[in-house]
Amino acid sequence: MVKAAAADRLPEVLDATYACLSRYGVRRTTMDDIAREMGVSRSAVYQYVRGKDDAVRRLARRLHDRALERAEAAAVRAAPPAERVHGILAAKLDLVLDLTGRSPHTVELLDPNARLSGDICNAFTARLRTLLAEQFAAAGLGDRDGGPPGAPAHRDGGPPPSADPANTAATDTDVLTPTRAADICLALVIGLETAPDAARLLRPATDALLTGLLPRPTPPSRT
Template sequence: MGTDRLDEVLDATYDCLTRYGVRRTTMDDIAGAMGVSRSAVYQYVRNKDDAVRRLAERLYEQALVRARRAAADTALPHADRVRGVLTAKLDLVLDLSGDSPHTAELLDEKVRLLSDICTSFVAELRTLLTGLFTESGTVAGLGPARAADICIALVMGLERTKDARELLPPASDALVTGLIGAPPR
């Protein structure tokens, strides 16, 4: 299967989702956005649900790559690495929400089609953050996994605010300071 052509199918699926949403998008819409026949689209995806699912997997994987890169960058101070992981999640949410109210459907873990993708994404972020807090240590009585949960709760709260991108740096610095018991470098 040609990866470039599959990417075109997923790009067309995204374009359709921004206009119509998951429920109203059809395979004909996707084919039309690509300028090909519906049967040509079926060479790359089984059906609309498969196209939407693959699109979500691609978007979440791109965000995970950014999060993993931030967590692994030992040249950065610990607080910056934590912020990088949180930024990957926040950017995914804000970008999808900003493109269209319909593309925000790709973030809903209650949607049967996407629930495992959303859940796995947050679990992977939790694992990355837990590793960072295991490395740095946390204040007495608070384990690394609990510190990771607090960070995820912070970014989920910020997702609903108007100035989320501006608030994340000072909020994450303050949070990390409290969680590890030392000021960020």
């Protein structure tokens, strides 16, 4: 059983786990590898985590929680809606680019179907979806699908599919809801994740997309 008093060295365990995953991948990493990376015995590592699976899950949660903190900070920033939306999407893209840029193995921590961390990935995306939907609702985009802003648009309640934004975009304002607009934005950032120079492209791509998604200000009436 993990000792609560030993939690002060947990960050070191997770750092060592990350280093090992970068070299060997999730499947090939062992507790011996993590212990060797830390310079301690394997039994010492068990004071902080229950095993390799626990270490991987804790690492995945730490990475996603940090990205979510950035997204939530962007969502409440004193800035125009477009800037807040960009900040939320940037938090997701930065997480992906950071992991994929370090090692091909760390991409496993982003796989929504991964045995150890898939639920963490899906919960992260679902929370981003809610944050985005809230931005569009607050900007005045009416939620005409009968559900509250951020409610799942898919029956399974999971994250939106990795679709082309052009295929997801609504052509009728009656179906352009905050949740659908959020799905379109997520589809955009997912599409950028594998694009060259993705970080530079995010800003212009988001600005162009939001031109069609955010409600236009109503001009003052002339009486």
